[in-house]
Amino acid sequence: MNQGERMNSASTDWEPMPWNASDKIADGQFKGYDERSTKSIYWRAIRDLADDSKLFGLEKKWFNSRDVVYSLSMMANSYC
Numbered sequence: 001m002n003q004g005e006r007m008n009s010a011s012t013d014w015e016p017m018p019w020n021a022s023d024k025i026a027d028g029q030f031k032g033y034d035e036r037s038t039k040s041i042y043w044r045a046i047r048d049l050a051d052d053s054k055l056f057g058l059e060k061k062w063f064n065s066r067d068v069v070y071s072l073s074m075m076a077n078s079y080c
Contacts, residue, residue, distance in 0.1 A: 042073045 002023055021029070046055075046063045053060060055071055063071075 039074060040076075042076050043070050044073060045070055 046060065046068055049055060049060045049063075051060055055063065
């Protein structure tokens with residue numbers, strides 16, 4: 001799909017951002033999307049974290065104070 005087709009497409013399985021990206025950039029984004037779309041993601045409830053544990057170097061209370069409910073991981077049984 002070239003730039004003109006992308007910009008005039010009403011419904012695509014993926015969206016190059018920004019829409020006016022060059023073909024080379026959009027092709028790279030599509031490749032990345034294609035690879036990522038085949039991988040599972042695992043949602044984890046922040047409430048399930050131990051009170052003294054950290055996520056991305058931040059304490060559980062940091063997430064709770066900002067109403068963060070879930071985190072996701074590419075690895076089963078992992079928070080990072």
